[in-house]
Amino acid sequence: MIIAVDGPAASGKGTLAQGLARHYGLPHLDTGLLYRAVGVATQAYENDEQFETRAISAARALDATHLADLEALTSAEAGNLASKVAVIADVRRALFDFQRSFATQPGGAVLDGRDIGTKICPDADVKLFIQADSKARMERRARQFESRGQVVDRYALFHQIEERDARDMHNPNGGFYKADDAHLLDTTQLSIEAALRAAIAIIDKSMALKAGERQFS
Numbered sequence: 001m002i003i004a005v006d007g008p009a010a011s012g013k014g015t016l017a018q019g020l021a022r023h024y025g026l027p028h029l030d031t032g033l034l035y036r037a038v039g040v041a042t043q044a045y046e047n048d049e050q051f052e053t054r055a056i057s058a059a060r061a062l063d064a065t066h067l068a069d070l071e072a073l074t075s076a077e078a079g080n081l082a083s084k085v086a087v088i089a090d091v092r093r094a095l096f097d098f099q100r101s102f103a104t105q106p107g108g109a110v111l112d113g114r115d116i117g118t119k120i121c122p123d124a125d126v127k128l129f130i131q132a133d134s135k136a137r138m139e140r141r142a143r144q145f146e147s148r149g150q151v152v153d154r155y156a157l158f159h160q161i162e163e164r165d166a167r168d169m170h171n172p173n174g175g176f177y178k179a180d181d182a183h184l185l186d187t188t189q190l191s192i193e194a195a196l197r198a199a200i201a202i203i204d205k206s207m208a209l210k211a212g213e214r215q216f217s
């Protein structure tokens with residue numbers, strides 16, 4: 001079974017995807033980490049004319065060793081850099097095969113990102129689009145950073161998240177929108193556990209419906 005989980009920054013899609021992977025015994029890929037790793041590898045060229053070519057080379061050279069330093073990859077700066085390299089068509093092309101072969105491994109997988117249901121796995125068995133209002137997302141991210149001992153400027157963080165969302169939504173090479181067959185799950189008022197229970201209910205119902213359709217076709 002392939003489960004696609006998409007949604008904006010700090011909506012909780014990664015946490016949810018991890019929980020789903022545990023529940024269904026599937027491997028999980030946080031695809032944002034790939035873009036973050038490319039962004040971090042290209043950081044020194046951010047304001048340089050070589051930025052694009054360096055990002056493409058980094059994407060082509062990416063392997064699992066570049067995904068190890070989670071602390072660096074999950075910083076606000078890495079998220080920002082990720083959304084800058086994510087607009088480059090050849091970067092997306094270079095990362096496509098990695099994501100696609102992860103998704104199509106025997107038994108299936110859970111992938112979370114922005115374009116999983118639309119571009120990477122349009123054939124996913126179940127697609128979830130996770131939503132939460134901007135203030136809730138900012139607060140979740142703020143607490144995440146504070147738990148690492150960082151001092152957080154909530155006003156700046158709110159604007160950073162909105163800016164990144166806007167860049168992602170208007171990315172001409174991205175696919176960040178809710179697929180027609182994706183299930184919308186708003187987690188603004190849901191705890192992590194309640195969001196996971198709601199997602200499992202959606203998936204189980206959807207898989208049961210599909211099994212029923214197969215039986216009568």
Ligand SMILES: Nc1ncnc2c1ncn2[C@@H]1O[C@H](COP(=O)(O)OP(=O)(O)OP(=O)(O)O)[C@@H](O)[C@H]1O
Pocket residue numbers: 007008009010011012013014015016032079140141143144187190191192193195
């Ligand atoms: N339903 C929820 N209620 C409260 N906190 C949550 C909820 N879901 C996730 N969180 C917390 O919010 C923070 C961000 O969650 P997470 O990393 O899963 O979001 P994300 O959408 O994957 O973010 P990004 O796209 O930026 O990687 C984490 O600290 C996580 O524990």
Ligand SMILES: Nc1ccn([C@@H]2O[C@H](COP(=O)(O)O)[C@@H](O)[C@H]2O)c(=O)n1
Pocket residue numbers: 009010031032033035036079082083084086112113114115116164168174
């Ligand atoms: N499938 C994806 C995943 C991510 N991106 C870009 O990477 C940035 C960081 O992603 P996070 O999920 O870790 O926040 C994100 O803002 C996107 O620009 C993407 O394009 N496609």
